[in-house]
Amino acid sequence: MWNYTDKVKDHFLNPRNVGDIEDASGKGEVGSLACGDALTLTFKLDAEGRIEDAKFKTFGCASAIASSSALTEMIKGLTVEEAEKITNEDIAEYLGGLPKEKMHCSVMGREALEAAVANYKGVPIPMAQGELVCECFGVTDLEIRRAVLESNLKTVEEVTNFTKAGGGCGNCHERIEELIMEVRKEARDEAKSEEAPKRLTNIQKIKMIEDALEREIRPALRKDGGDIELIDVDGDFVMVSLRGACVSCAASQTTLKEYVEKKLREQVLDSLIVEEVKT
């Protein structure tokens, strides 16, 4: 038996906002009898563009009915733009969670909302525009991509739990696998490029190194009677020459690595390597 939360049970046994709004501003119909669940969502806007009423009719299991009921409660009072931001995870969270095999019920709620908003705006339903991946349940690549990205899905089974895709004949499992790989690779690449330091050109790098030397490093060394001169920059290698008291200082190598290199890494690029060249 499914372990439903009290909130799911409450919304299933006492569904809110059942029915159809006659003069609806937007109407969305998703799912089908063949697929085992279906939902009709209607909403009506008030003069200020807020959703003043929302109603649903659902064919499906307890979590499908509860998700629909929850959705209508959630969108009341919101503007269309605010309502559009609601995700399936928000619906599941509102209900205190859903069994993982039932997450597709919350996805259906969100898709009904999107369909109703598209109907209101007079545009085609965005998610229906993609490539049809799962023929059994009529799921497009766009729906799968979004579920993988938003809910961090890793396996075909998880995709099936969330979107139903792959739950029928199984012919599309390979394609789903590909989509998971693609989406996850894209996500990784994006994360990498965000983390990666911005690339410096040679001139920028040299200028920044000179800047750091002049502003902070040389004044500090001069205090102890020493000095430092920039000789060359080759890739990550920063060639310097020590001057004054530093030349004969026993701790000069420590100064070079622990102070100069550290400062340059902090202020310019953390891959820099400082080396002394004897002139």
Next chain:
Amino acid sequence: MSDKVVYMDNNATTRVAPEVLEVMLPYFSDLYGNPSSMHTFGGQVEIAISEAREKIANLIGASSDEIIFTSCGTESDSTAIFSALQAYPEKRHIVTTRVEHPAVKNLCENIDKITGHKHKVTSLPVDREGMLDLQRYEESLTDDTAIVSVMWANNETGVVFPVAEMAAIAKSRGILFHTDAVQAVGKIPIDLNVTSSVDFLSISGHKLHASKGIGVLYVRRGTPYAPFLIGGHQEHGRRGGTENVASIVGLGKACELAGERMEEENTRVKALRDKLEKGLLDSISHSMLNGHKTERIPNTTSVSFESVEGEAILLHLDRFGICASSGSACTSGSLEPSHVLRAMGVPFTAAHGSIRFSLSVYNVEEEVDYILEKLPSIIQNLRDLSPFWKGNHSGAVGSSQCKCSC
């Protein structure tokens, strides 16, 4: 949930009969000896097992040396099918049906992986009433066929297959015949002296008021056999593992009771089932019976209600303490309705809304009346919620493209 429990899910499992529990208890306490031991203390347990074996054999018209105790119906099914494949290693064809229990269906589907050999599996289709085409069955048999495995009665619809006739046909072709009879034993008379062509027959204890964890495989004398669990000399080397003594003794008692109650099952229980079925079909519009009306075990009815979904019905019934089950997709966690209903070609409008009631001798007429009082309004309330009920849901995403062949 209600305190009251109306249990009509006896094809899932049954209550242990009080008489059965009573005979089991001493084997959990005083009579703990090992039946294999060379002392009287263990030996008395061996005697109890022999008596139980006799009672089980009596119920199905077998002799006691044809009874092998296993842990469950699934083990019995696996043992029978692997026995046949080992007996005829050169034969690589299995004939079964599309409506078998997963214990047989999934085994056959995965047999190549387990044996490392390529096998051909023919799954015979059924018609709209869940019945097999015997001519088609006969044509499916080849010289390469090692075994036929066909259930005696279907767990979801209760439909009974003509096992005697099918076994005779297999025998005439020199093919071994196995029947998963877990839903039939104890509900309809079975006499393997008469139905003399069945080679293997599976029984599950908890389907006939014995405990869970005990099964039987009947193996006809002279049938080639290979053990599935290899170990000690228990069951004459046919199934290793120390006997589940209490459950074996309980199953013996349960079989004795089943024999005594066979007439009641086929008269009073059948009448209750029929009243329930007729009552539901009469009082709820757009409802239908799944499965053959007469070729059925007496305790089972599967009824579909259009435009509503099974899990939702079950959870509403649960509030009133009514226990039943459904072939809907949502109850199993899979996304498609039961393979049995799909094989029968039950339309989607009905397959998702199927409810199975399976009765037992412990059910009474008031319980049937209680369900007949509660269920119609549950269906009506869910239909009021459904976009397909007097609605015009056209299905925008997916559905319009839905090409399910299921």
